[in-house]
Structure formats: C-alpha cells, structure tokens
Amino acid sequence: MSVSHLIEQVDDYRWRIPRVKGSGMLTDVRVYASRDILKKVVTDRSLDQAANVACLPGIVGSSLAMPDIHQGYGFPIGGVAAVDCASGVVSPGGVGFDINCGVRLLGSSLSREEVRARLKDLVNQIFRDVPCGTGGTGYIKISQKELDDVLVDGARWMVRHGYGETNDCEYAEARGALLGADPDKVSPRAKERGRPQIGTLGSGNHFLEIQYVQRVDDEEAAKTFGLYQGQVVVLIHSGSRGLGHQVCTDFLRDMGPAMRKYGIELPDRQLACVPVTSREGQSYLAAMRGAANFAWANRQGMTHFVRQAFRRIFSNDVHLKVIYDVCHNIAKQERYEVAGKTQDVLVHRKGATRAFPPGHPEVTPSYQQVGQPVFIPGSMGTASWVLAGRSGSVDETFGTCCHGAGRLLSRTAAKKGRDLKRVIKDLEREGILIRSESKRGILEEVPQAYKDVDEVIEVVHNAGLATKVARLRPMGVIKG
Amino acid sequence: MNEYEILEHTADIGFRAWGPSPGELFRNAARAMMAIATEPEILSGLEERELETHGVDYPDLMVNWLSEVLYLFDTNQFAARDFRVDDIATDRLRATLIGEPREPERHPWELIIKAVTYHQLKVEQRNSRWQAEVFLDI
Structure with missing residues (x-):
C-alpha cells in the first residue's frame, strides 16, 4: 500500500502515518526523522513497508521507523516492531x-599520531589476518561438535578457547550469547555454510575500520566507556555469515505453508510469520539465537586477530579493550510498560540497535551510570558515532535507536561515473587508507551512497532515544 | 534477445530474466545470479551435477532453485557456469548444473550473496515470453 501522502507531523523529530481503515494495518506508523531526512525517506518504498509491518498480528504500540530507514525486504531497514509474546507473531524477515x-x-x-606512522603496515596486516571470506575460509578451524557449542555459548566459547581476554564478554549485549539457542534447530546446511566462515568479515556493507576519536561530546560517558580524544579505536561491522543467511532461508521457505495453517495473510511474502508460541515460531527463535551466538563468536574471533595484528606492528604492550558489542538484526523478548500495563513483547529490530538507558538492569554494571553504548557506523569516508542509551528509548521505541547512516543510492547509482583511482585518492587526501578484496566493494560503498550520519544522529539525540558521546573518524578501512 | 538484466535496489541487487519457456527462464535466472556472484567465464564446464528441487508454485520454486545453486557455491561443492533444465512443473524442477567443483581461491565471490528473497518476486508469462524478477540480499 502507498502511504507517504498520509504523513502527519508530530514535532520536529516525530512524524506519524495513521492507521488506514480496511488496509489490514492494526496500528499506526511512527517515524523519527527531521524534515530533510523525511524528504529522502519518501523517495523509496520504506514507509509503505513500515505500513505493511503495522499489519503483523499481535503488534504492540506503533510500527516504528528510525531516521536511517531505507527500503529492505518485507521489513524496512531501520524498522522496529514489538509483538505480544502470547498473541503475536515472529517474522524471520523482521530479523533479516x-x-x-x-x-x-x-x-x-x-x-592517532602513533598509529598514523605505521598505518599502512597495520592496514595490510589486518587485511591479511581477518579474511573477508570471498576467496577462502577463516583461520579458525572448529569441528561439528565445537560448532554446536559455539551456537550455544557464542563469544564465550571463543574466549574459553583462547580467542579473547577473560572479561571481553562482559562488554557485549547479552554477554555475547543469548539463552535458549538450540543447535538441533539449525539445519545441517546452515552449519555447513557457517563452519568454515567463522572469523571472517563478509562483504557488502561489512567492514573493519581503524578510527580515532575526533571529538568527545559527553566527557563522563566517554570516560566510563574508556574513550578519549585522539585515541585509536577499531570498529568491526559483521554478522553471522552463511550460517545466519541459511537459517533465515530455511525458515522463510517453511513459513509460507505454515502461515496458511495459522490463517495469516500479509501483503508481502517476505513478511512471512507464525505465532510466537507455535512449534514453528519456537523452532525459528531457537535457531535464530544459535545464529546470533555464532555472530558474536565471529566478531570475537576477529577481535583476537585484530589484537594480534596491532601487537605485531606495534608492541606486545598494546592493549585493545572491548568497549561493547551491539546487534542490529535480532528479535528479543523484553518487558515494557505499555499503556499502563506490563507486557512481555518480542522486539524485532531490523537494522535498529538496542539503546538501554542508565539504570536498566541489562546494562553492563560498570556502565550503569551512563547507559548502554550504541555504535552507529557511518560511511567509509565520513564518521561513526558512539552514543549512550536514554530513557526516551524505553518510553517510546521499545529500547531502540537507529543503526547507521542509511543508504541513499542504489549500488548501480553509487558506481555511476566514478573512477576507482579517484575514489581511493580522495579518501587518501582525507587521511583514509583503504584495502578491499574488490573494486566493486569500494565503488558501491562510496560516502556519497549514504545519508549524512550526523543528521541521523541529531534526530535520535534530540528525540531523546540516545545521547551523543563521541564522534569517530576513519583512518584505515578494510572491506570485503 | 536479452536473457537477463540487473535491477536497482537501494540496499541490495536484483535481476530480471526472460525465457521462451519456464525451463529457459529458470536457466537464465540462475545464470543472472551467478554473473552477480562470480565471473562465470573463469569456470570450466567440464563437470555436471544433477539437482532436484520443489516449491508450492513457480515463484516459490524459483527461490528454492536459486537457493540450491547458491548453497552449492557457498559450500564449495559446485560452481556452475551454465544450467540445463531437464524437467519442470509448477511445483518441481530437475536440472543439470554445468561447471566444476569450486576452489574458493580460484573462484572467489565477486559479491557475496547472502540469500534469495521473496521481495517483489515475480514469475509470470507475458504474451509468449516468460519473465521473472528476483532480488538478492547482499
């Protein structure tokens, strides 16, 4: 359905699309955006997709759209939907x-100065040690049985087996492993795809960046997280590789027929869903948690190799602390007050990040005073942000804020008329060194392909979902 | 006559494929996907692999067929450069893949395809031609 013409302004950063009677929408759509961002959002079908999400049985509150929203498959990317755990549905497309x-x-x-002197060596070393997986496998070899243990224990398994430091998992959402994963619900095919890929980056928009803290906006929070101006940091953006992709493929295939059984009809097959409490729903969630744990293990494995690379180039005294690890494609059971009533909901975050405020019991103990860290990667030539969760997220968005800058141009449009050497030169002029497996990987991810990350951050900051802590600038980019 | 073309999508990639028959359409769709995934020209066509897949209708069959070809590539079992559809009905397909076992160092991904989606999926007959539109998550 087409809904962009129905949009109403609520305030400077909030917009609303009312429920259209007879359309199947069960609730309204709430959009977090500035007027400028909204003008870009309406150029694709992402708001129509957010309206389709409003049709999901058991949806609680509004179908939410973050300021980095863009067109996805079924769900928009930057979309959030909470459903009632007892009467709602789980949608693999709502996780991705x-x-x-x-x-x-x-x-x-x-x-920054220390790293700048050896930047090229460092980038080359990390490029060698952290494969993107386009032309081979990773360096971590695990057996079938060990993979099953990884699916249950996530990043913790990696730390136990020498790929990390003792307290790394203290600084990860869900401490690096969700409870309730069942390796038997992950198909042999998914395991076959994922097993050799653990510890690899992937391609598309995944990357590993060496950055420095350009500016600190919140001294107290930055200090609590262990960040300071001029410090070098590493941002790793990656997921569950072939294992997660196959889990989603497997369950989407089976949910089409299952939906008919449960009498669910939706405007887009990619939104396929089943009741949370159904056998199929529970199986999906058990497999999804396994895949989520695989992703945490994957980022933990890469952390190990990044540390090794830094120590090889600099010295054994170099320390790299995990500040935090957040997921932005997930469905999680959480508890909220909705219209004065406590409710257990399954929050689908499709390209959206959890952003719990200070004092929330799930925030790492040492971060309790300042809130959960949230990382918003921008494009490779611009900036990324560290934020801290704010109470507005719990009040309005089921503890959620945005996840990135949000794409603006298609891949073809991004490449059009661009010369690879020129793009690399332009980045070098900004002090950014890039290594990529493919020419295409660079051209399709040029900074111009994305919205301005600073504008996106302004929205979530001013809407009270999260607060600005520090702005990061890239120095070295490793891409698939 | 064109056998396929690449389609734009904000975050990902898609293709439109054509064929005079459902069998030729499914062949061209798989060729389109492999042209996005890798460089099919570097693959030899010395070996064949048979494959059978099912679906509830043509669109579902298309997703399952392409997902099979993708799975074989990602797990290094087989890198296909061409396809022969030996038998097709709305709910099942039997085909032969022509290519060679994948050696990832020699046959890298050009662009890693995560999955075949149902997003705006179309498989339909238009006049005398069959046409499909498929989007891939990358």
Missing part, C-alpha cells in the same frame, strides 16, 4: 538474513 549483524568497538591504548 544476516541474523545478529552488529557492531563491536575496541578501544586501543594508542594515539
């Missing part, structure tokens, strides 16, 4: 193919 695609930030003990 890349289950627990997410971002991890490492804070180093080195300054």
